[in-house]
């Protein structure tokens with residue numbers, strides 16, 4: 640009779656490990672003595688001690704080898720939020736997550752840590768110091784958010800001590816740091832095209848931006864505290880820098896750090912939101928004829944002009960979480976890591 644090898648609790652798999660957050664997580668896990676399998680649709684780097692498994696997470700047969708003898712799985716893969724492809728989000732974030740859960744059960748994985756998003760409660764209006772017990776958004780602002788809600792519910796409902804799979808969801812917000820492919824590059828692209836002269840609204844709205852190493856820290860704490868008797872089973876946790884900042888101050892610090900001018904002129908929020916909505920509709924109607932992607936989508940305008948910051952007291956209490964890198968330091972390290980995006984480079 641074949642004997643089943645009991646997975647070592649230092650063997651883990653990172654689904655989405657080639658991405659921005661995934662790669663930072665892999666690096667920290669290696670530092671902490673874990674051996675890591677990465678499952679991703681692409682391979683973006685090589686590292687000693689990391690075994691890559693390439694494939695689509697919707698394919699269980701492709702996933703299973705990455706989970707062999709693994710006790711802990713991190714699921715941080717998702718299509719990019721900027722995509723407008725509803726079918727893709729539903730396939731990867733909802734159906735794919737069901738498959739990830741089935742594969743975990745089949746492979747005998749004991750713990751599944753999902754990277755969710757604090758945006759699962761965001762409907763485009765102010766959230767100030769939001770706690771985890773806020774209801775899920777009834778009118779999510781885009782397909783990304785809509786499918787992140789369903790994904791989180793699936794993972795948390797899969798937490799079953801009898802079946803031996805424990806789950807937890809981390810809800811980060813506005814992740815930034817070296818190698819981020821969206822926030823800084825999109826911002827610099829807009830600045831280079833002369834589109835970052837304006838502040839949407841009065842510029843006083845507070846937002847969480849979270850340095851990537853803090854997000855990684857939250858994930859690892861959650862994984863290590865996830866045990867049958869711990870209060871964290873089946874729960875979501877906000878992980879932020881715990882330093883809400885004015886959205887436009889953060890943007891200005893990054894822009895000025897990279898040698899661009901800070902936005903100065905104010906535009907009314909309702910006007911910009913209305914224009915972004917019109918442009919989005921126009922892009923949708925004209926899609927069969929011409930393809931253009933507006934920089935200021937309704938989702939980005941909503942994020943730029945409202946308060947959205949979250950309370951992370953639950954993570955402090957249950958996980959012993961405390962940010963390891965402050966906002967000022969995080970911005971400086973981020974700016975330094977993008978020499979090619981500096982003004983004039």
Ligand SMILES: NC(=O)C1=CN([C@@H]2O[C@H](COP(=O)(O)OP(=O)(O)OC[C@H]3O[C@@H](n4cnc5c(N)ncnc54)[C@H](OP(=O)(O)O)[C@@H]3O)[C@@H](O)[C@H]2O)C=CC1
Pocket residue numbers: 654655656657658659660661678679680681694695696697714715716717718719731735754755756757787810811812813814815820
């Ligand atoms: N960035 C942020 O501000 C925030 C992110 N999050 C969440 O954090 C997680 C990580 O985000 P981030 O690192 O920024 O994103 P990235 O796009 O950098 O990383 C996601 C990775 O998953 C891969 N992937 C996508 N689809 C599949 C698939 N079907 N099968 C296997 N791999 C796939 C991507 O490949 P490819 O690039 O080829 O698509 C990419 O390598 C996501 O779940 C996201 O929802 C939550 C809050 C904020």
Ligand SMILES: CC(C)=CCC[C@@H](C)[C@H]1CC[C@H]2C3=C(CC[C@]12C)[C@@]1(C)CCC(=O)C[C@@H]1CC3
Pocket residue numbers: 720755756757758812813814821822825826890935939940942943
């Ligand atoms: C309007 C403007 C100035 C845009 C430039 C910056 C934006 C690209 C980012 C500002 C807030 C960011 C953000 C996300 C993506 C990038 C921004 C829109 C997320 C949508 C990424 C995925 C999530 O789960 C939530 C994030 C909220 C903040």
